[in-house]
Amino acid sequence: MVVQYADDKSIIIKKNTLPEAIETCSLLYRAAKNWLSVNGSCLNELKTSCVFFRAPQSRLSHPATIVLDGLDVLVEEKPHFLGLHLDGRLNYDAHVSGLCKQLSSYTFCLRKLKTMANRSVLLTAYHSLVMSSATYAISFWGSAANLELVFRMQKRALKVLLGLKPGQS
Structure with missing residues (x-):
């Protein structure tokens, strides 16, 4: 199966053994490279990578x-x-970890912005930064085991927005 989004293309292969997967991947890679060449495009080999998905x-x-x-x-x-x-x-541990770092940075921005902006501006910033990041592609990672970490970071940002102290709810 080939999946395309904008100029990114991904080839998804399902095989029972690793050698079968590598062989099929090699054949499809060669075919894709040839097709792109015939159609006036090229493959960026520096951005080409592979991932093997498997059960936890x-x-x-x-x-x-x-x-x-x-x-x-x-x-x-x-x-x-x-x-x-x-x-x-x-x-999705890596995604949740990266998202928590991002939300922490956004909370810091909200804290700094709070000293110079009204609640309406803070609310707009919260929705544009925190909520858009926290909900992006949530249908994929929303069942992650450590989802509680994201919830806590979101709650921390809301406390800044509402002027609550860390112990308050």
Whole structure:
């Protein structure tokens, strides 16, 4: 299956064994590269990477790189794709961690903005920064085991917005 978003293309392969997956990936890579060349485009080999998705309890390991049409391609464990920090085991810990850091920065911005702006501006900033980030692609990562961390960061930002102290609710 080929998935395209803007100028990004992803090839999704489902195979029972790692060697089968690598062989199929190699064939599809070569075909995609040829198709792009024939149609006046090219493949950015520096941005080409691979990820092997597997069940969280799986003990299967994979190589650090695979060779596709003579090119060593990095096998990423935690790729960044369309604003999501993915994980080969689909547990979204990396995404939640990155999101919490982002929300912490936004809370700091709200705290600084509070000294010079009215509540309406703060509310707009909260919705544009905190809520848009906290809800982006939530249908993918919203069932993450550590979702509570995001909720706490969102609550912290709201306390700044409402002028509440850390112990208050």
